Amino acid sequence: xxxxxxxxxxxxxxxxxxxxxxxxxxxxxxxxxxxxxxxxxxxxxxxxxxxxxxxxxxxxxxxxxxxxxxxxxxxxxxxxxxxxxxxxxxxxxxxxxxxxxxxxxxxxxxxxxxxxxxxxxxxxxxxxxxxxxxxxxxxxxxxxxxxxxxxxxxxxxxxxxxxxxxxxxxxxxxxxxxxxxxxxxxxxxxxxxxxxxxxxxxxxxxxxxxxxxxxxxxxxxxxxxxxxxxxxxxxxxxxxxxxxxxxxxxxxxxxxxxxxxxxxxxxxxxxxxxxxxxxxxxxxxxxxxxxxxxxxxxxxxxxxxxxxxxxxxxxxxxxxxxxxxxxxxxxxxxxxxxxxxx
Amino acid sequence: xxxxxxxxxxxxxxxxxxxxxxxxxxxxxxxxxxxxxxxxxxxxxxxxxxxxxxxxxxxxxxxxxxxxxxxxxxxxxxxxxxxxxxxxxxxxxxxxxxxxxxxxxxxxxxxxxxxxxxxxxxxxxxxxxxxxxxxxxxxxxxxxxxxxxxxxxxxxxxxxxxxxxxxxxxxxxxxxxxxxxxxxxxxxxxxxxxxxxxxxxxxxxxxxxxxxxxxxxxxxxxxxxxxxxxxxxxxxxxxxxxxxxxxxxxxxxxxxxxxxxxxxxxxxxxxxxxxxx
Numbered sequence: 001x002x003x004x005x006x007x008x009x010x011x012x013x014x015x016x017x018x019x020x021x022x023x024x025x026x027x028x029x030x031x032x033x034x035x036x037x038x039x040x041x042x043x044x045x046x047x048x049x050x051x052x053x054x055x056x057x058x059x060x061x062x063x064x065x066x067x068x069x070x071x072x073x074x075x076x077x078x079x080x081x082x083x084x085x086x087x088x089x090x091x092x093x094x095x096x097x098x099x100x101x102x103x104x105x106x107x108x109x110x111x112x113x114x115x116x117x118x119x120x121x122x123x124x125x126x127x128x129x130x131x132x133x134x135x136x137x138x139x140x141x142x143x144x145x146x147x148x149x150x151x152x153x154x155x156x157x158x159x160x161x162x163x164x165x166x167x168x169x170x171x172x173x174x175x176x177x178x179x180x181x182x183x184x185x186x187x188x189x190x191x192x193x194x195x196x197x198x199x200x201x202x203x204x205x206x207x208x209x210x211x212x213x214x215x216x217x218x219x220x221x222x223x224x225x226x227x228x229x230x231x232x233x234x235x236x237x238x239x240x241x242x243x244x245x246x247x248x249x250x251x252x253x254x255x256x257x258x259x260x261x262x263x264x265x266x267x268x269x270x271x272x273x274x275x276x277x278x279x280x281x282x283x284x285x286x287x288x289x290x291x292x293x294x295x296x297x298x299x300x301x302x303x304x305x306x307x308x309x310x311x312x313x314x315x316x317x318x319x320x321x322x323x324x325x326x327x328x329x330x331x332x333x334x335x336x337x338x339x340x341x342x
Numbered sequence: 343x344x345x346x347x348x349x350x351x352x353x354x355x356x357x358x359x360x361x362x363x364x365x366x367x368x369x370x371x372x373x374x375x376x377x378x379x380x381x382x383x384x385x386x387x388x389x390x391x392x393x394x395x396x397x398x399x400x401x402x403x404x405x406x407x408x409x410x411x412x413x414x415x416x417x418x419x420x421x422x423x424x425x426x427x428x429x430x431x432x433x434x435x436x437x438x439x440x441x442x443x444x445x446x447x448x449x450x451x452x453x454x455x456x457x458x459x460x461x462x463x464x465x466x467x468x469x470x471x472x473x474x475x476x477x478x479x480x481x482x483x484x485x486x487x488x489x490x491x492x493x494x495x496x497x498x499x500x501x502x503x504x505x506x507x508x509x510x511x512x513x514x515x516x517x518x519x520x521x522x523x524x525x526x527x528x529x530x531x532x533x534x535x536x537x538x539x540x541x542x543x544x545x546x547x548x549x550x551x552x553x554x555x556x557x558x559x560x561x562x563x564x565x566x567x568x569x570x571x572x573x574x575x576x577x578x579x580x581x582x583x584x585x586x587x588x589x590x591x592x593x594x595x596x597x598x599x600x601x602x603x604x605x606x607x608x609x610x611x612x613x614x615x616x617x618x619x
Contacts (some may be wrong), residue, residue, distance in 0.1 A: 003368075005368055030366050030367060030368040030369065031366040049619075052464045053618060054460065054463055054464060054618060054619065055618055055619050056618040056619070065368065065371060073618065074466070074468070077464070077465065077466040078371045078372075078374055078466045079371045082464045084457060084460060084461055084464060086456070086457030086460065086461070087456075087457065088457075088461055089387075089391065089453075089456065089457065089458035089461050089462070091391055092390040092391040092392070092393035093387070093390050093391070097390065101383050101386065101387050102465075104375060104379060104383045105375055105380055105383050105384070105465055105466070105467060106372050106375070106465075106466065107372035107373050107374055107375045108372070133393075157372050158369050158372070159369065159371070159372065160368055160369045160370070160371055188366070189366065189369075190366035190367060190368065190369045191369055192368075
């Protein structure tokens with residue numbers, strides 16, 4: 001007996017030789033907001049498409065409510081509303097009309113659908129756009145308004161399970177906040193919510209649990225606090241490198257030339273021109289001293305010290321052991337540094 | 343009165359061991375919208391998408407009708423009334439087939455690329471209703487072209503018609519649905535570029551090599567035999583029998599062949615809507 005609204009066990013799906021989902025197991029309970037994180041191509045959308053019965057898994061089971069989504073996808077679809085990654089087809093419709101139609105299809109009466117459209121417009125501050133017709137050539141409704149409309153269409157009727165695939169794409173900062181609040185609210189009202197996103201920092205505020213997908217596999221899952229792992233004993237030192245600047249932390253051990261770091265580095269992640277270092281809280285002063293000297297020597301543009309965030313964990317989890325385009329940049333630097341330490 | 347099952351909240355609100363009392367109960371799945379509601383909602387949705395283009399489509403249909411009737415007339419300089427009648431009563435079928443075999447695949451191809459196809463299939467909608475709503479829209483787009491073609495023929499050749507309404511209406515609907523279903527099947531089965539190519543060839547075939555605007559007897563024997571199994575000639579015969587019932591008649595075989603194509607097209611389209619990749 002399970003109380004989950006979504007239960008995925010051992011899900012595997014291949015496209016030719018590519019394993020898009022590899023033995024994925026996850027569950028979403030009513031009231032829970034679960035974030036599904038992963039890079040592009042991690043297999044998130046493949047997973048979503050199997051939940052709504054648009055793709056058939058090669059192995060594994062999916063239960064949505066009491067329906068077996070693999071055997072009876074039509075029954076599963078009655079329990080789930082999907083906001084797909086692509087824009088919803090609303091050309092020729094006004095947002096109001098689109099929300100109403102979506103609500104009607106999900107079983108709302110005409111009156112309830114109208115009320116839902118009005119309430120959602122209020123919730124997302126859509127007022128000025130509500131009765132403007134979306135045109136194929138764009139212009140009238142921005143990508144962000146279309147995306148919010150698409151979200152509103154998915155939540156027009158209260159559903160046991162909501163699956164949102166990158167709901168914050170194209171949405172401006174202030175409305176993104178509205179949207180995340182709305183996602184949380186749907187959970188609090190009893191829906192199970194699966195949010196696919198790569199917006200780790202924002203998702204962290206609203207999700208109950210996270211599942212990190214990497215090359216089709218679940219590499220971590222659990223609450224944000226659990227995934228962050230280090231709790232309050234660690235801090236994050238964020239070094240902003242100069243253009244073409246080398247990562248000073250590769251030399252940040254006591255024998256490193258030109259540095260005086262008595263700083264223990266528990267984890268090191270490179271993200272573009274930033275280097276995120278996890279350091280023990282008791283070494284905060286040493287870390288600041290070291291970073292300040294780096295800045296004074298103009299080896300970095302700046303730095304910040306703060307609590308460890310989920311983003312650090314996420315980047316560490318999905319840092320690829322195999323060379324990938326973003327990782328290749330780093331390789332020569334490391335190999336150049338290494339003879340100096342030898 | 344059968345005994346009613348106790349309402350859900352009574353059970354779910356009870357605190358179970360190991361469960362937080364604040365955890366919300368599973369929301370009930372909304373009761374599915376009725377078939378008629380779903381169909382009319384989908385119809386409104388799809389019509390709105392075509393929306394502003396609808397008058398333009400009808401105008402283009404009218405121009406095509408005029409093109410066929412006036413243009414083919416140029417090919418035959420001293421056209422006699424019998425040939426004019428044959429040409430004029432074939433023109434609507436050409437239009438209906440072209441619409442089904444060209445515009446429908448293009449529409450479906452667009453829906454596949456812009457995500458509409460995917461979106462609609464992710465909703466709790468009984469698949470045949472998706473197809474039915476789409477076909478209805480194409481029917482709405484197609485039907486005016488019959489009237490337009492007939493009007494152009496009146497104006498150009500002063501033909502005399504003898505309408506058999508029940509035959510005309512059912513033949514027109516059957517030809518349109520068949521063409522649209524076959525077009526839909528092509529678009530959902532073949533990769534977009536190949537589908538485009540196939541429809542181009544088909545329209546050429548319909549216009550020039552199908553006994554729609556000229557009698558079957560003008561084709562070589564072997565080609566006549568081929569056409570006995572294709573939908574173009576039977577469709578044309580049926581529509582013609584509805585437009586000039588005094589002059590032309592259709593056979594039960596026409597109906598059977600066209601019906602078979604219609605069922606085949608619908609089956610392939612439905613399979614594509616249901617199928618999971």
